[in-house]
Amino acid sequence: MLAELSNVSKSYLQDKVPGKKGEVIPVVRVLDNISLSIVETDTMAIVGPSGSGKSTLLNLIGCLDRPDAGQVIINGSDTSDLSDNALSALRNRFIGFVFQMHHLLPQLSIIDNVLLPVLPGTDPAAARDARDHAMALFEKAGIAGHYRKHPYRLSVGECQRAAVVRALINRPRLVLADEPTGSLDAANAAVLGDMLLRLTDEESAALIVVTHSSELASRMDKIYRLGAGKLTPVKA
Ligand SMILES: Nc1ncnc2c1ncn2[C@@H]1O[C@H](COP(=O)(O)OP(=O)(O)OP(=O)(O)O)[C@@H](O)[C@H]1O
Numbered sequence: 001m002l003a004e005l006s007n008v009s010k011s012y013l014q015d016k017v018p019g020k021k022g023e024v025i026p027v028v029r030v031l032d033n034i035s036l037s038i039v040e041t042d043t044m045a046i047v048g049p050s051g052s053g054k055s056t057l058l059n060l061i062g063c064l065d066r067p068d069a070g071q072v073i074i075n076g077s078d079t080s081d082l083s084d085n086a087l088s089a090l091r092n093r094f095i096g097f098v099f100q101m102h103h104l105l106p107q108l109s110i111i112d113n114v115l116l117p118v119l120p121g122t123d124p125a126a127a128r129d130a131r132d133h134a135m136a137l138f139e140k141a142g143i144a145g146h147y148r149k150h151p152y153r154l155s156v157g158e159c160q161r162a163a164v165v166r167a168l169i170n171r172p173r174l175v176l177a178d179e180p181t182g183s184l185d186a187a188n189a190a191v192l193g194d195m196l197l198r199l200t201d202e203e204s205a206a207l208i209v210v211t212h213s214s215e216l217a218s219r220m221d222k223i224y225r226l227g228a229g230k231l232t233p234v235k236a
Pocket residue numbers: 012013030048049050051052053054055056057
C-alpha cells in the first residue's frame with residue numbers, strides 16, 4: 001500500500017460576518033470521516049463540485065496539510081507521528097505535485113526549475129543522474145528543445161509539461177495533480193493528460209488527478225466523487 005487515509009476529517013472556520021461582532025463562527029466540515037487506499041499501480045480521479053474539498057483532500061494525501069482527526073499513512077508511516085521536518089523530507093522523496101498553474105520560477109531556466117527539488121548537498125554522481133533523468137523526461141514530454149529557455153519564452157502548455165517533469169524528478173512513487181489541465185485549451189489538455197498518464201506509468205508512480213474535466217477523469221482506472229464531505233466510488 002502506497003498511501004492510506006483512515007477516517008480523516010477536516011474542518012475550517014468560516015470567516016466572520018463583517019459587523020456582526022461576537023457572533024459564533026460556524027465550522028464547516030469539508031471532509032467527514034474519509035477513508036481511502038492508494039496502491040502502487042493506481043490511476044485515480046477525484047471529481048466533485050467547486051468547494052467540495054477536492055484540493056483539501058489532495059493536500060492531506062500530499063502531506064501539505066494535516067487532518068483534524070484520523071490518520072494519513074504514507075508508505076507505512078503514520079504521518080501524525082512525524083515532525084514537520086520529517087514530513088517535508090518524506091514529501092520531497094515520495095510525492096510529486098502538479099498544480100493548475102505551473103509555478104515555474106521566472107528567473108530560472110526550465111532545466112534549473114526542474115532540478116530545484118533535487119536536494120541541496122546531493123553528491124556529484126547523483127546530481128548528474130538527476131540531470132540525465134531530467135533530459136530524458138524533457139525528451140518524452142516533447143520539450144527537449146526548450147530546456148535552456150526561461151518560462152516566459154514557452155507556451156503555457158509547454159510550461160505545464162515542464163511542471164510534470166519537475167514533479168517526476170525525484171522519482172516519486174505518487175504524483176498528485178490538482179486541475180493540471182485547468183489552464184489549457186482542449187488540444188493542450190489532451191496532450192498533457194496523455195503525458196501525465198504515460199510518464200507516471202513509465203516512472204512507476206501512482207497518479208491521482210483532481211479535475212473538472214470528465215474527459216480526463218474517464219481516462220483514470222478509478223473515479224471517486226467528493227460531495228457533502230464524503231467520498232463515493234464512481235468507477236472502482
Ligand atoms: N485555508 C482555508 N481556510 C478556510 N476555508 C478553507 C480553506 N481552504 C479551503 N477552505 C474552504 O473549504 C471548502 C473546500 O475547499 P477546496 O479548495 O478544497 O475545494 P475544491 O473542491 O478544491 O474546489 P475547486 O474545484 O473550486 O478548486 C471551501 O468551502 C473553501 O472555501
